[in-house]
Amino acid sequence: xxxxxxxxxxxxxxxVEQFRQSIxxxxxxxxQRLESVxxxxxxxxxxxxxxxxxxxxxxxxxxxxxxxTAGRFVSEDAAVIERGKRAMAMxxxxxxxxxxxxxxxxxxxxxxxxxxEKEEENNADS
Amino acid sequence: xxxxxxxxxxxxxxxVEQFRQSIxxxxxxxxQRLESVxxxxxxxxxxxxxxxxxxxxxxxxxxxxxxxTAGRFVSEDAAVIERGKRAMAMxxxxxxxxxxxxxxxxxxxxxxxxxxEKEEENNADS
Amino acid sequence: xxxxxxxxxxxxxxxVEQFRQSIxxxxxxxxQRLESVxxxxxxxxxxxxxxxxxxxxxxxxxxxxxxxTAGRFVSEDAAVIERGKRAMAMxxxxxxxxxxxxxxxxxxxxxxxxxxEKEEENNADS
Amino acid sequence: xxxxxxxxxxxxxxxVEQFRQSIxxxxxxxxQRLESVxxxxxxxxxxxxxxxxxxxxxxxxxxxxxxxTAGRFVSEDAAVIERGKRAMAMxxxxxxxxxxxxxxxxxxxxxxxxxxEKEEENNADS
DNA sequence: GTGGTCTAGACCACC
DNA sequence: GTGGTCTAGACCACA
Numbered sequence: 001x002x003x004x005x006x007x008x009x010x011x012x013x014x015x016v017e018q019f020r021q022s023i024x025x026x027x028x029x030x031x032q033r034l035e036s037v038x039x040x041x042x043x044x045x046x047x048x049x050x051x052x053x054x055x056x057x058x059x060x061x062x063x064x065x066x067x068x069t070a071g072r073f074v075s076e077d078a079a080v081i082e083r084g085k086r087a088m089a090m091x092x093x094x095x096x097x098x099x100x101x102x103x104x105x106x107x108x109x110x111x112x113x114x115x116x117e118k119e120e121e122n123n124a125d126s
Numbered sequence: 127x128x129x130x131x132x133x134x135x136x137x138x139x140x141x142v143e144q145f146r147q148s149i150x151x152x153x154x155x156x157x158q159r160l161e162s163v164x165x166x167x168x169x170x171x172x173x174x175x176x177x178x179x180x181x182x183x184x185x186x187x188x189x190x191x192x193x194x195t196a197g198r199f200v201s202e203d204a205a206v207i208e209r210g211k212r213a214m215a216m217x218x219x220x221x222x223x224x225x226x227x228x229x230x231x232x233x234x235x236x237x238x239x240x241x242x243e244k245e246e247e248n249n250a251d252s
Numbered sequence: 253x254x255x256x257x258x259x260x261x262x263x264x265x266x267x268v269e270q271f272r273q274s275i276x277x278x279x280x281x282x283x284q285r286l287e288s289v290x291x292x293x294x295x296x297x298x299x300x301x302x303x304x305x306x307x308x309x310x311x312x313x314x315x316x317x318x319x320x321t322a323g324r325f326v327s328e329d330a331a332v333i334e335r336g337k338r339a340m341a342m343x344x345x346x347x348x349x350x351x352x353x354x355x356x357x358x359x360x361x362x363x364x365x366x367x368x369e370k371e372e373e374n375n376a377d378s
Numbered sequence: 379x380x381x382x383x384x385x386x387x388x389x390x391x392x393x394v395e396q397f398r399q400s401i402x403x404x405x406x407x408x409x410q411r412l413e414s415v416x417x418x419x420x421x422x423x424x425x426x427x428x429x430x431x432x433x434x435x436x437x438x439x440x441x442x443x444x445x446x447t448a449g450r451f452v453s454e455d456a457a458v459i460e461r462g463k464r465a466m467a468m469x470x471x472x473x474x475x476x477x478x479x480x481x482x483x484x485x486x487x488x489x490x491x492x493x494x495e496k497e498e499e500n501n502a503d504s
Numbered sequence: 505g506t507g508g509t510c511t512a513g514a515c516c517a518c519c
Numbered sequence: 520g521t522g523g524t525c526t527a528g529a530c531c532a533c534a
Binding site for chain 2: 525533534
Binding site: 004006021026092093095117 | 132147150211215218222223226228233237242244
């Protein structure tokens with residue numbers, strides 16, 4: 001994982017984002033054990049409290065769970081993960097549409113531009 | 127304008143982005159005079175050199191032009207501005223598709239999700 | 253290379269000119285590594301920033317390219333170099349015609365004088 | 379007249395060049411009175427001795443002459459002026475051919491490029 | 505006042 | 520070590 005933080009969002013929220021992304025994309029597998037809070041916080045160069053807060057948020061969302069003494073693990077509940085994935089996707093979509101909107105593009109134009117990009121990519125493939 | 131800078135892109139590049147966005151979206155009108163380098167740099171809280179570099183980049187792109195002692199102005203060439211707008215849109219699209227891709231969505235799924243979002247928005251409108 | 257600077261053109265632009273000249277004339281070979289920014293700036297007796305700016309301009313023109321940590325290299329793209337060569341030649345020609353013009357020579361006279369010079373040189377050869 | 383000096387040639391020589399240019403191109407007319415050494419040196423921002431040396435050189439070339447108490451005047455000898463004009467032209471030509479040569483262009487290519495430039499200019503006229 | 509250039513020197517990421 | 524970025528502050532030409 002790469003740990004770079006923007007200044008426009010609390011660090012703990014950025015950590016949550018990153019974990020969520022890794023989990024729903026499968027980069028972290030269901031059932032996989034996470035490193036300890038202490039190790040993770042050192043890697044990320046943040047205060048252990050910050051890392052702790054992020055992990056608790058993920059737990060609240062059901063994406064990770066804790067086993068008393070063994071540590072934290074990625075959820076094995078496919079439905080929960082799928083739900084998180086959808087949520088992130090819709091978030092990206094809203095961001096995207098909002099950005100295109102502020103550039104002055106209508107829905108129809110956006111779809112048309114998406115098609116163009118697809119064609120370009122196909123050309124690049126050939 | 128809001129001047130907050132991320133750490134994952136050079137400041138001068140973020141300034142360029144911001145101006146480009148404002149120009150192609152029409153928030154800055156063709157022919158409009160920009161504030162002086164000194165004033166802008168103070169507002170943004172950056173060194174005058176950094177602001178200068180950003181503005182020169184915009185000039186190279188044709189989005190602004192300089193009049194020796196009078197200041198800098200937004201280009202009045204609609205074709206140049208349209209070109210910049212298209213370039214920014216394609217950039218956003220590529221970012222979006224890449225993000226959706228790393229979440230594990232195929233092109234077809236992306237289009238399908240876009241439709242869902244549209245419906246939701248329509249419902250929200252009504 | 254000789255590093256003497258006139259006062260009628262920014263130093264960075266004169267450095268660009270000098271490199272461009274060396275590259276298109278083949279004095280710097282395609283693929284050849286340039287010295288580091290620091291070394292070049294010391295040799296030329298200018299600030300590293302000034303040298304950096306010149307090299308970035310050359311990069312924008314495609315005449316050199318950068319490899320992250322290895323340094324800068326002369327482009328190996330013959331078409332780009334040929335284009336630069338033509339551009340410099342046309343520039344010299346325009347300067348020359350303009351100078352002759354302000355001396356009061358017409359196009360026909362210029363061509364005639366060029367022939368004279370050729371003959372003189374031929375005589376000098378024999 | 380504009381007085382900017384390069385550092386690659388003695389200032390007095392650059393002054394000579396400038397006067398020679400003005401005289402042979404007719405910008406200074408035959409018989410015209412030059413300003414005093416004192417005034418000229420102040421305008422140019424150089425030491426009076428430097429200006430004096432330049433004017434003596436021009437006198438040696440016959441391009442100006444001195445009348446004891448009335449001052450210095452541009453030569454009225456058309457042959458002398460014509461000779462100076464030719465000398466300057468041949469100098470420009472040699473510089474030009476040398477520059478093109480170091481770019482790697484042969485005599486034939488130079489003539490061909492000159493023709494191209496002529497055409498471009500004609501197009502620009504239309 | 506405007507933009508433009510330059511120096512001096514710092515810090516960063518990368519390898 | 521490499522290139523890249525940024526700051527601080529000076530000086531210039533132009534009008």
